[in-house]
Amino acid sequence: MNQTPEVQNPGAEVTPCWSCKGPVAGRALFCSTCGAIQGPGNLDHFTRLGLPRRFAVEQAELDRQYFGFQRRLHPDRFATRSPREKALSQVQATALNEAYNTLKDPLKRAAYLLRLSGRKVDVESAGTIDDPQLLMESMEMREALAEADSVEEVSRHLSEAEANIADSHKDLAAAFAADDLDEAGRLVTRLKYLGKLADEARQRRAKLAAMK
Amino acid sequence: MLLQIHEPGETPLPHADERGLAVGIDLGTTNSVVAIALDGSPAVLRNAEGSGLVPSVVAYSEDGSVVVGKEASKQLLDRPETVVSSVKRLMGRGAGDVKALAGTLPFVLDEAAEGGMVRLKVAGRSLTPVEVSADILRALKAKAEESLDGTVGRAVITVPAYFDDAARSATKDAAKLAGIEVLRLVNEPTAAALAYGLDNAAEGLYAVYDLGGGTFDISLLRMEKGVFQVLATGGDAALGGDDFDHEVAEYFLAERARELGEAQITPDEAKQALMTARLAKECLSSRDSGEWVIEVDGRQSRHVLDRNGFEALIAAEVDRTIELCRNVLEDAGVQPQDVHGVVLVGGSTRVPLVRRRVAEFFGKEPLADINPDEVVAVGAALQAEALTVGSDTLLLDVTPLSLGIETMGGIVEKVIPRNTPIPVAMAQEFTTYQDGQSAMAIHVLQGEREMADQNRSLARFELHGIPPMTAGAARIRVTFAVDADGLLTVSAEETTTGVEQHVAVKPSYGLTDDEMAQMLRDSMEHAREDMETRLLAEARVEARRAVLAVRSALDADQDLLSDDERTAIHAAMNGVEEAVAGVDRDAISAAVEALDGATRSFAERRMDRGIRSALAGVSVDRLENKVEGRD
Numbered sequence: 063m064n065q066t067p068e069v070q071n072p073g074a075e076v077t078p079c080w081s082c083k084g085p086v087a088g089r090a091l092f093c094s095t096c097g098a099i100q101g102p103g104n105l106d107h108f109t110r111l112g113l114p115r116r117f118a119v120e121q122a123e124l125d126r127q128y129f130g131f132q133r134r135l136h137p138d139r140f141a142t143r144s145p146r147e148k149a150l151s152q153v154q155a156t157a158l159n160e161a162y163n164t165l166k167d168p169l170k171r172a173a174y175l176l177r178l179s180g181r182k183v184d185v186e187s188a189g190t191i192d193d194p195q196l197l198m199e200s201m202e203m204r205e206a207l208a209e210a211d212s213v214e215e216v217s218r219h220l221s222e223a224e225a226n227i228a229d230s231h232k233d234l235a236a237a238f239a240a241d242d243l244d245e246a247g248r249l250v251t252r253l254k255y256l257g258k259l260a261d262e263a264r265q266r267r268a269k270l271a272a273m274k
Numbered sequence: 275m276l277l278q279i280h281e282p283g284e285t286p287l288p289h290a291d292e293r294g295l296a297v298g299i300d301l302g303t304t305n306s307v308v309a310i311a312l313d314g315s316p317a318v319l320r321n322a323e324g325s326g327l328v329p330s331v332v333a334y335s336e337d338g339s340v341v342v343g344k345e346a347s348k349q350l351l352d353r354p355e356t357v358v359s360s361v362k363r364l365m366g367r368g369a370g371d372v373k374a375l376a377g378t379l380p381f382v383l384d385e386a387a388e389g390g391m392v393r394l395k396v397a398g399r400s401l402t403p404v405e406v407s408a409d410i411l412r413a414l415k416a417k418a419e420e421s422l423d424g425t426v427g428r429a430v431i432t433v434p435a436y437f438d439d440a441a442r443s444a445t446k447d448a449a450k451l452a453g454i455e456v457l458r459l460v461n462e463p464t465a466a467a468l469a470y471g472l473d474n475a476a477e478g479l480y481a482v483y484d485l486g487g488g489t490f491d492i493s494l495l496r497m498e499k500g501v502f503q504v505l506a507t508g509g510d511a512a513l514g515g516d517d518f519d520h521e522v523a524e525y526f527l528a529e530r531a532r533e534l535g536e537a538q539i540t541p542d543e544a545k546q547a548l549m550t551a552r553l554a555k556e557c558l559s560s561r562d563s564g565e566w567v568i569e570v571d572g573r574q575s576r577h578v579l580d581r582n583g584f585e586a587l588i589a590a591e592v593d594r595t596i597e598l599c600r601n602v603l604e605d606a607g608v609q610p611q612d613v614h615g616v617v618l619v620g621g622s623t624r625v626p627l628v629r630r631r632v633a634e635f636f637g638k639e640p641l642a643d644i645n646p647d648e649v650v651a652v653g654a655a656l657q658a659e660a661l662t663v664g665s666d667t668l669l670l671d672v673t674p675l676s677l678g679i680e681t682m683g684g685i686v687e688k689v690i691p692r693n694t695p696i697p698v699a700m701a702q703e704f705t706t707y708q709d710g711q712s713a714m715a716i717h718v719l720q721g722e723r724e725m726a727d728q729n730r731s732l733a734r735f736e737l738h739g740i741p742p743m744t745a746g747a748a749r750i751r752v753t754f755a756v757d758a759d760g761l762l763t764v765s766a767e768e769t770t771t772g773v774e775q776h777v778a779v780k781p782s783y784g785l786t787d788d789e790m791a792q793m794l795r796d797s798m799e800h801a802r803e804d805m806e807t808r809l810l811a812e813a814r815v816e817a818r819r820a821v822l823a824v825r826s827a828l829d830a831d832q833d834l835l836s837d838d839e840r841t842a843i844h845a846a847m848n849g850v851e852e853a854v855a856g857v858d859r860d861a862i863s864a865a866v867e868a869l870d871g872a873t874r875s876f877a878e879r880r881m882d883r884g885i886r887s888a889l890a891g892v893s894v895d896r897l898e899n900k901v902e903g904r905d
Contacts, residue, residue, distance in 0.1 A: 076881075076888045082823035083877030084831065085884020096826035098819075129501050133668050137697065137758040141457055141661035144816045152697050152757060159695045264604065 080146065091135065091154070099140070099150045106178060107161035117175055117238035117246075119165055128162045168231050169253045175238065176247055193248060200255045207263055213270045220263040227256045294427030296457060296662045297418055298465070298654025299411070301431055301445065303362040303514060304487030304621065306330050306410060307651035308418045311659040316469070316652045319421050326648055328417065331359045332409050334397040342413035354545050355382070356397040360516055361410075363488045364392055364403040365448075366441030404444050408451035415454055428455045430658040432650050434489040435461035436509030436674050438720050439732050439762050446759070455808070457661045459759040462486070463493035464504055464671055465653030466619040470644055471497045472656065472667065478614035479505075481602075483632055483640065484650075485595060486620040488514040492599045494606050494613070500667045506606040506693045507674045508598045513591060515555070515622030521587040522551035522579070530568055530575035543570045550577070558584045559624050585627045592627055596635050605693055616640040621647050671696055677754050677762060680717035680726040682707055689754045692722065699755040703769070706750075710742040714750055718764055737766045806859075813862045817854050820866050821847050824873055827880065834879045846872035 075088030081098035089109075090100055108115040111127045133139075135154040140147050164170045203223065210216045230253050237245040298316075300307045305327040309318045318326035333346035334356050341349070350357050369383070369392050384393035384400045393400045411431075418426045431454075433445050442459055449456045463482035470476060476497045484491040491509040495502055526547045527539055550566050554577075557564045563580035603610060616632060618640045623629065632640050660667060672695055678688040681704065689702045706714065714737045721729030740748050749769040756762050824847060832840065846869040853865040 076884050078877070078881050079823075081819065082827040083873065084827050084880040085888070087888075093826075095830045096823040098823060125498075129498075129503075129668065132670060133501075133666075136668060136670075138458070138657075138661055138669065139664075142815075144819050145812070147819075155758070156697045156699045156755070159698050163695065268601075 091131075099135070099147050099154065101150055102154045102157040105157075107164050107174060110157060110161045111165065113165070115175070115178070117168075117172060117235055119171065121166065124162070124165055128158060131158050168234060169250065169257065172234050172238070172246060172250050172253075176243060176250065179243060181243065181247060193251065196248075196252055196255065200259070203259055204262075207259065207266065210266070211270070213267055216263055216267040216270060220260060220267065223256055223260040223263060227253060227260065230256065294425035295418075295422055296428040296430070296658040297422075297426055298651050298656070298658045299414060299429045299431045299454075300462070300465075300648075300651035300654060301362065301407065301410065301414075301433075301448075302330055302486055302650075303360050303489060303516065304330060305647065306414055307648055308414050309648070309651040309655035310418070310422065311652075311655040314656075314659070316655045316659075318648050318651060319418055321417075326651070328410075328414060329359075330362065330410055331357060332361070332406055332413075333357045334399060334401075336397055340409050340413075342410055350545065350549070354542065358394060358396055358401075358406050360488055361394075361403045361406040363512060363516070364394075365407065366438060366444040367392055367403070404448045404451065407445065407448035411448055411452035411454055415452060426454075428457050428658070428662070430457050430460050430465075430654040430661065432460050432462045432465050432654050433760075434484075434486070434509065434511055435463050435491040435493055435504075435507040435671075436489065436511045437760075438511065438675060438730050439677075439760070440730065441511065442760055446761070456759070457658055459761075460654055460657050460669070461491070461493065461504075461507070461671055461674075461760070462489075462650045463491045463507065463619065464495070464502065464669055465651075465657060466617060466644075466649045467493070467495045467497065467502055467653070468656055468667065468669060469649045469653035470617050470641070471502060473644075476615065479608065479612055481599070481613050481616045481636065482619055483595070483599065483616055483623065484509075484619035485622040485628060486514050487622065488512065488516050490514060490595050490598065492595070492602050494602055494608060501670065502667065503670045504672045504695075505608070506602045507672060508602040508605070509674070510594065510598060513594060515620070515625075517591050518555050518588045518622065518625065519548055519551045521591070522554055522584065523547040525579075525587055526551060526554075526566070526568060526575075526577050529577055533575045534573055540570065543568070546570050554579055555584070555625065559626060581626070588625070588627065592625075592631050595628070596631050599632075599635055610636045613638075617644065617649075618642060619644075619646050619649055671758075671760070673698065673756055673760065675720045675730075676722055677732075677756070678719050678729075679704070679752060680719060684726045686719050686721075686724060686726050686729060689752065690756065694756075696756045696760060697758050699753060701751050701753040704750045704752060705746045706740065706743065706748045707745055709745050711745065711748070712740050712742065713738045714740065714766075716752060716764070716766055718754075718762070732762065733764070735764075735766075737768065740768050741771050743770075810857060810859050810862075813859045814854050817850050817862050817866050820869055821850050824869060827873070827876070831876075831880050831883070834883070835876060839876065843869075843872050843876065 076085045077088060078084065079086045079093040079096060079098060079100070082093060082096035084093070084095045086093045086100055089103055089105065092099055102110070106115065111124065111131065113119060113124065113127060132155060135151055135158060137148060137151045137155055140151040164174050203219070207216065207219050210219055230249050234246060234249045234253070237243075237249060295310065297308050297310045307318060307326050307328070309316050309326075311317075320326045328343045329347045331343065331346040331350070333341040333349045333353070335341075346357055347359075350359070382395045384395045391402050391404075393402055394406065415426050429449065431445060431449055433442055437445070445459065446456050463484045466484060467480060467482050471480070477499075478497065480495050480497055482491070482493045482495065484493075489509065489511050490513040491507065493507040494505045496505055497503075523544070527543065530536070530543070530547070531539070546568050550568050554564060554566055558579065558581050563578065566577045566579075568575050568577065603613075613636055616636050616638065618629070618632070623632075623646050629640060629642075657669065659665070672693045673690055674692060676688045676692045677690040678686045679702075681687045687702060687704075690698060690700050694700075704714070715734065716737060717726060717734050718732045719726055719729040720732050723729050737750060740750070747770070750766060751769045752764065752766045754762060754764055824843065828840075828843070835843070846865075850862070850865040850869050853862040856862075
């Protein structure tokens with residue numbers, strides 16, 4: 063995971079190019095002297111994709127930036143190059159994919175932003191719910207799902223969960239816009255549970271559909 | 275430490291021109307196709323009769339000679355025990371998997387064979403699927419060289435998107451045995467999309483429904499201004515037109531048993547029935563009904579089948595493909611009506627029931643203005659040209675199956691979920707289960723099921739030397755990396771103490787290094803020369819890069835040098851160029867080293883100046899955090 067980079071004078075960080083041995087700026091993709099591909103460095107995902115560090119990200123803009131960087135850095139562009147260049151392109155493309163994967167998903171993006179602000183968020187593992195309201199809500203939803211025994215009923219619960227997810231995404235955008243990170247953190251936890259619930263509903267629907 | 279389960283970068287091969295022409299190869303279950311693209315226009319290589327399809331059938335004779343293609347198919351009837359077909363179904367499979375398929379495969383397995391990889395008994399020999407595939411590839415290479423009148427050394431080879439890691443490695447191994455450098459393994463539906471999309475300037479969401487002889491893939495792609503982005507992929511690596519044949523053959527055999535009062539089916543009868551079934555399938559794709567005769571040892575049986583009867587026999591298989599389409603759309607969060615077009619690939623999509631069900635599911639007629647047998651090879655050829663000559667198009671593919679490791683209780687912890695864009699690297703931390711535990715067994719798995727034994731086992735290895743700690747205190751970081759070919763590398767590290775160690779990699783189904791080396795010795799006539807050629811080409815690529823880099827540095831900073839120094843550097847560059855023109859690899863390395871020595875002080879002065887300017891606030895390099903065109 064990338065650390066929060068210090069605000070710095072980018073020009074102050076100069077490293078030798080592995081190929082021509084001359085100076086290269088720390089964040090350059092290619093050496094300005096010999097054109098050789100450089101390593102990915104330790105950038106945050108927003109900087110890597112050339113986007114402002116904020117929750118509001120336009121999907122089209124994200125795609126444009128991601129495709130643009132991949133066009134230049136993807137291993138397919140280096141198939142006839144030296145082993146070192148191939149390896150660097152693979153690491154660069156891997157870093158781009160990680161950044162893209164994190165930023166395109168609102169939940170992952172929110173969790174990542176919170177982490178960059180020094181808050182601990184674990185999107186993957188379940189953790190515990192200490193918000194009583196959310197605890198109540200998730201128990202009720204889970205119970206209702208467990209009792210649903212037709213495809214139609216499960217589909218209804220699924221649509222409900224999906225609507226809740228969409229609402230939470232809006233709330234999340236509002237929380238970040240208002241710089242209310244506590245609220246954002248709460249919504250991230252809520253979204254995590256809603257996402258799991260929707261997954262379970264989909265699995266259950268598939269199982270019920272297969273039984274028909 | 276890096277523990278390599280597969281060797282994506284093991285032979286980082288050069289791609290210079292001395293490696294010969296680059297072609298695209300669709301190595302199919304039933305047929306294979308080779309194509310080449312020159313200046314963006316692809317062409318399928320054809321035989322004298324105009325056919326581009328080479329049956330993926332290999333006939334072995336007792337004298338050791340090998341025949342591939344149509345000539346081999348002809349021997350299926352007379353000497354079936356010497357002929358292998360549909361070997362792709364066995365790629366990367368272990369003996370256990372194949373037993374489960376027993377009866378549906380036209381193979382005689384070598385039960386006595388040791389090791390994980392399945393072996394076939396053919397004409398008194400015991401062969402792995404990798405060797406049989408290598409024989410097919412060798413024949414394709416020879417045919418291509420004949421028709422192109424040049425050496426073919428490099429290829430993009432397509433694999434089913436749903437091929438697992440073992441099957442992908444097996445394909446790469448086969449190419450290595452055949453003396454072909456794999457530029458890239460490309461997923462078949464992605465190659466088809468590339469060929470179709472470039473030809474039609476397609477934009478938007480497209481589904482590629484690829485039903486071949488033995489495999490089924492469904493991929494959902496977004497095509498946009500030269501970008502081919504796979505959003506989700508799914509399929510079944512053991513479902514194809516062969517299964518249609520088996521359904522019909524079983525129906526015929528049951529009829530025959532009733533008609534002739536036979537209880538036992540001989541292998542010859544089974545082979546005959548299968549061939550007749552294939553004919554019936556092809557016939558019923560254009561006609562409403564037909565009658566066929568199966569004759570073995572002078573005993574005839576007659577079989578009538580109409581379109582409805584045929585469709586009833588194969589309905590379950592077709593339903594399964596539609597179910598898989600539904601899953602893929604769900605994975606991508608896409609509704610059928612959002613899909614702009616459906617591209618049909620694979621000979622089995624000629625079956626009318628398949629077309630009808632696909633049209634029903636997506637709510638639109640599939641695109642039929644392409645040759646479903648050739649489009650994959652055409653896409654592979656375009657990609658081969660893109661990789662060697664350069665291109666504006668971009669293929670962004672995904673992992674077809676989740677990758678994970680086994681944890682306590684046999685439960686799988688996913689490390690990389692399916693449909694993750696590749697290349698990718700993801701890490702997961704694990705911990706010890708017992709106090710003082712000093713080693714950890716790591717079992718790498720591929721698949722979607724929860725329990726380890728329900729997924730494909732890719733490899734097992736052990737991390738040793740974990741210092742004694744209480745249970746749960748150690749932090750074992752396991753990193754999975756998937757390269758652009760879709761091949762996996764796994765590494766493990768204890769992070770609290772930095773212990774990095776590994777031993778005992780046991781590929782569950784693949785060839786061991788010893789087996790591979792033995793095969794290379796046995797079957798590749800020019801193995802050593804071939805390896806030497808590769809190393810030489812690689813040294814040349816590296817040497818040319820070094821010269822170009824120094825030339826750029828001179829252009830930028832030659833004011834830092836005295837005349838004498840400049841002369842010395844130029845002499846060293848000439849030395850490299852002379853060495854590159856020769857064939858002595860050691861001389862090339864020595865010349866590159868000499869150049870390195872001659873420029874060392876120059877490099878130091880350049881760095882000093884760079885750092886001084888940077889400190890003075892002058893950026894030595896433009897910040898490239900906005901995309902501004904291409905190089």
